[in-house]
Amino acid sequence: MEPGSTGQRWPERHDGGLRSLVRELGPFTAFLAWLWLETVKQAHDRPSFQVPVFTLAAVYSVAFLAAAGWGQLLRPLGRIAVVAGLFVLGLTFPVLFGRPELLTLLAYGITASVVLLPLRAAQWLGFTAALALLGSTALVRGAPDWSDTLLVGLLTMGIVSATQLTRANAQLRAARERVRELAVTEERGRVARDLHDLLGHSLTTITLKTGLARRMLEGGKDGALDEVREVEVLSRQALAEVRATVTDFRRTSLAAELAGVRAALGSAGIKLVAPHAVDDVEVRLQQPFAFVVREAVTNVIRHSGATRCEIRLGPNWVEVTDDGTAASAQATATVRGNGLSGLAERLAAVGGRVDVGPVPDGGFVVRASVD
Structure with a gap:
């Protein structure tokens, strides 16, 4: 709120x-x-x-x-x-x-x-x-x-x-809609950059090699078949990279979630302290951690009455802390019984766990970690 x-x-x-x-x-x-x-x-x-x-x-x-x-x-x-x-x-x-x-x-x-x-x-x-x-x-x-x-x-x-x-x-x-829009925009931009980097290099190399093979064939020189084979390999690699990029596009991105919650918390009048990069987080954990960030911040906006929210990231952990007043035992049980219970199942699938509860100095914390 x-x-x-x-x-x-x-x-x-x-x-x-x-x-x-x-x-x-x-x-x-x-x-x-x-x-x-x-x-x-x-x-x-x-x-x-x-x-x-x-x-x-x-x-x-x-x-x-x-x-x-x-x-x-x-x-x-x-x-x-x-x-x-x-x-x-x-x-x-x-x-x-x-x-x-x-x-x-x-x-x-x-x-x-x-x-x-x-x-x-x-x-x-x-x-x-x-x-x-x-x-x-x-x-x-x-x-x-x-x-x-x-x-x-x-x-x-x-x-x-x-x-x-x-x-x-x-x-x-409004915050949910903003998060969704920003996540989609961020992902589209990232995919556009990835496709440009991947296909730009691959297609340039394919163009050069097909041109070389054509000239070899026109001049009756040997080696044209080798160039065509290399073009085939490059084409398959490029196709695999495009498929991997599209598959990744369909997944939740931790970087996109951070961008989305930054705007959502700002529009809700809640100050956010969070890193701008997610490079320190293991790649395999970025998707489940993105869901942790999304659910935790949604609860901050909905339940806490907070004025400040902090997101911290590590190689195998993520922590979302707020200074709100919803850290009573009853609030803890209620929050755990709803969206955060689904996060526990997600983290269990990758060998992790989710801990929620009050902060000694006041507030509420959601921490997910993978051993």
Whole structure:
């Protein structure tokens, strides 16, 4: 998960077009049912207030949906202004009807603050609204309204938690797609270079030898058959090299994985410390170690809440360490029970093992080694 998603970072908009916008606004639209139920109730109790209350509810609804759907296009000051406007509209209900418990309608402003502001700021706004509700009901009624206050507090925590999960999932999907794209691009470039190096030399030699054989045949000189035989050998060698290169292209590359996770962690706001070359790793171990790096980094992004990740390589070992907070016994068991269990089987096939667990100074480590 991106560290900023739980702290001071401003949320970004991931625009997926009109269909994505409609899908995003669906839950917010359903959430407005509470507002309109309360509006109808107040209009029924006070018929003289029907026009202002329905007008206020309509303005509040439109402002809320606009903030949820398009507010992230604004700069920080604009977002703050939108959230402030929603809070002012929400405060109008308890003032208009003289009912402090209607401060619960500030939930729409709190929801907008979660969408538009850093989550820490949204949390403070939510808890401030809960305290305001508690104090105002105590002043007006002589006793605090704990049920509505608890409702606002729980609502704030629920919205913040759901938003954290949604953002983390979006970041994970984007990171996976980025890793895939970079791995494919890197492999294509590597194969292009390999084919150029292999075929460039072989085809040049074949061209020279076939030209020499032709001239020998034209001049009636001996040795043309030997040159043709050498051309045949070179052609077979070149074909074998091409097949080996294509076969290797179909495998996971450790170098490509390092390039991919570097971009993925960067886009997730996690600092990466890792080597740029994999020459020290035994060739036979590079493919299984690539899977270790991929799975471990995926878990760093998904579970850890880390700000830093380090990848270390040796001839027969690889280690991925993060400084996250998911190193509890329960997290260790959960992670081991999922993707990393498959890595243990891969490493066992080459005589190795995978060890996972917490780091003494805090964090989590995945280490694969082959004896």
